[in-house]
Amino acid sequence: MKYISTRGQAPALNFEDVLLTGLAADGGLYVPETLPQFSAADIEQMAELDYPQLAQKIIAPFVSDCIPEADLEAILQSTYAEFRHDAVAPLVQLDHNQWVLELFHGPTLAFKDFALQLLGRLLDYVLERKHQKVVIMGATSGDTGSAAIEGCKRCNNIDIFILHPHGRVSDVQRKQMTTVVGDNIHNLAVQGNFDDCQAMVKSSFNDRGFLPADRRLVAVNSINWARIMAQIVYYFYAAVALGAPARKMAFSVPTGNFGDIFAGYLAQQMGLPIERLIIATNSNDVLHRVLTSGTYGRQSLEHTLSPSMDITVSSNFERLLFDLYQRDGAAIGDLMSRFDAGDISFSAAAMDRAKTLFSSCRVSDDETREQIAATWDRCEYMLDPHSAIGVKAALDCDLPASVPVVTLATAHPAKFPDAVKQAGLDEAPSLPHHLRDLFERPERCEVLPNELAAVQAFMAGNINA
Numbered sequence: 001m002k003y004i005s006t007r008g009q010a011p012a013l014n015f016e017d018v019l020l021t022g023l024a025a026d027g028g029l030y031v032p033e034t035l036p037q038f039s040a041a042d043i044e045q046m047a048e049l050d051y052p053q054l055a056q057k058i059i060a061p062f063v064s065d066c067i068p069e070a071d072l073e074a075i076l077q078s079t080y081a082e083f084r085h086d087a088v089a090p091l092v093q094l095d096h097n098q099w100v101l102e103l104f105h106g107p108t109l110a111f112k113d114f115a116l117q118l119l120g121r122l123l124d125y126v127l128e129r130k131h132q133k134v135v136i137m138g139a140t141s142g143d144t145g146s147a148a149i150e151g152c153k154r155c156n157n158i159d160i161f162i163l164h165p166h167g168r169v170s171d172v173q174r175k176q177m178t179t180v181v182g183d184n185i186h187n188l189a190v191q192g193n194f195d196d197c198q199a200m201v202k203s204s205f206n207d208r209g210f211l212p213a214d215r216r217l218v219a220v221n222s223i224n225w226a227r228i229m230a231q232i233v234y235y236f237y238a239a240v241a242l243g244a245p246a247r248k249m250a251f252s253v254p255t256g257n258f259g260d261i262f263a264g265y266l267a268q269q270m271g272l273p274i275e276r277l278i279i280a281t282n283s284n285d286v287l288h289r290v291l292t293s294g295t296y297g298r299q300s301l302e303h304t305l306s307p308s309m310d311i312t313v314s315s316n317f318e319r320l321l322f323d324l325y326q327r328d329g330a331a332i333g334d335l336m337s338r339f340d341a342g343d344i345s346f347s348a349a350a351m352d353r354a355k356t357l358f359s360s361c362r363v364s365d366d367e368t369r370e371q372i373a374a375t376w377d378r379c380e381y382m383l384d385p386h387s388a389i390g391v392k393a394a395l396d397c398d399l400p401a402s403v404p405v406v407t408l409a410t411a412h413p414a415k416f417p418d419a420v421k422q423a424g425l426d427e428a429p430s431l432p433h434h435l436r437d438l439f440e441r442p443e444r445c446e447v448l449p450n451e452l453a454a455v456q457a458f459m460a461g462n463i464n465a
């Protein structure tokens with residue numbers, strides 16, 4: 001499998017090199033040159049597979065020129081053994097045709113564990129064989145950071161630097177990052193917002209001069225293709241459990257960086273019968289505005305009840321645009337350079353293509369609180385604020401009653417106890433057993449100004465030999 005850049009100017013890479021990078025040299029994002037296809041008969045047979053077996057079926061074609069089947073199988077078995085539910089991604093029915101897919105049974109209680117537990121193991125596997133050390137740089141609005149640290153903490157060949165917006169992640173999220181012990185783990189609280197942190201990561205890929213010459217810079221954000229690849233699996237898993245390929249369904253996806261929902265788009269392109277993908281945003285609604293107006297613009301970032309989605313520059317949207325513009329890398333390069341200077345509008349043809357599969361919905365903080373309360377009152381089911389946005393969008397979307405809608409429940413409510421409290425629930429969410437003493441653990445974190453030079457200087461001075 002070859003991977004090509006969305007901007008068409010960078011060399012094509014194999015899986016191993018795509019894993020060991022972030023942005024392509026031309027500033028684009030890597031995508032597979034072609035996608036594996038699964039027929040209706042293939043999908044029918046998936047019903048017999050457990051989660052790691054299904055992951056093997058979906059992921060093997062993407063990695064097979066670098067990782068032998070038996071090694072991949074061992075990696076996947078060990079990855080999903082870390083999850084606290086036997087089904088790994090259990091489905092819960094809320095009403096006649098509303099479901100939630102619980103993606104929070106991994107070690108850090110968010111959907112990021114699906115990809116980052118795997119990414120850590122893949123990096124370990126590849127780096128051991130190559131006898132190489134790398135530097136990881138990641139930006140987080142709360143969840144990617146802890147999942148990346150958990151996934152990579154055992155890798156001897158990695159120094160990991162995670163930038164989070166100072167004071168803008170929940171206490172549980174911060175503690176999950178800053179209490180993990182290890183000389184190779186570095187938490188940086190940047191005095192800015194998530195967009196600032198993400199921009200620093202992207203700038204560092206464009207200019208790696210601050211790193212020692214023998215260290216590659218690797219991304220753990222969803223700009224790294226391996227993140228997206230791992231997330232495709234649970235769309236197949238949920239759809240097959242609900243009757244695919246005979247039955248079509250829709251997915252409602254709480255969206256920020258467009259990585260999770262882009263994985264759903266790829267599942268559909270690979271043959272999964274998906275009727276609709278619903279982009280559910282908080283008031284940082286740049287993606288909702290794209291779909292309703294055809295214009296992609298910048299907005300000032302709002303701090304909401306769903307902090308992990310407080311993002312206004314949505315990295316992976318570029319991957320979808322590449323397809324909407326029929327894989328014309330030059331057109332994407334031109335669009336993205338104009339976006340750097342201001343708002344951009346998309347062609348009617350591109351927007352028509354997008355609307356055949358995607359709808360969108362913006363959910364305010366008040367509506368989020370109301371949805372948490374309503375779902376609790378009706379089903380005694382506790383939603384976290386991000387998943388509540390997904391459920392609200394699923395209920396408001398205009399789909400025939402015969403189409404089941406699956407909302408991706410992207411985080412455990414115990415990560416956001418304040419939001420749950422604000423919804424007026426008579427019960428507080430409790431942390432699972434392995435995190436019960438989280439608030440007693442000592443923290444380690446460096447507060448830094450919102451300046452790229454300060455961050456890069458800190459990194460350069462703290463890379464282990």
Ligand SMILES: Cc1ncc(COP(=O)(O)O)c(C=O)c1O
Binds near residue numbers: 110143144258
């Ligand atoms: C809990 C939670 N829900 C939803 C999202 C949005 O996912 P994505 O950025 O892949 O769109 C994130 C992170 O971005 C998250 O942490």
Ligand SMILES: N[C@@H](CCOP(=O)(O)O)C(=O)O
Binds near residue numbers: 142
């Ligand atoms: N919501 C994320 C933000 C980073 O997105 P990513 O999927 O590109 O890593 C977070 O919680 O950190």
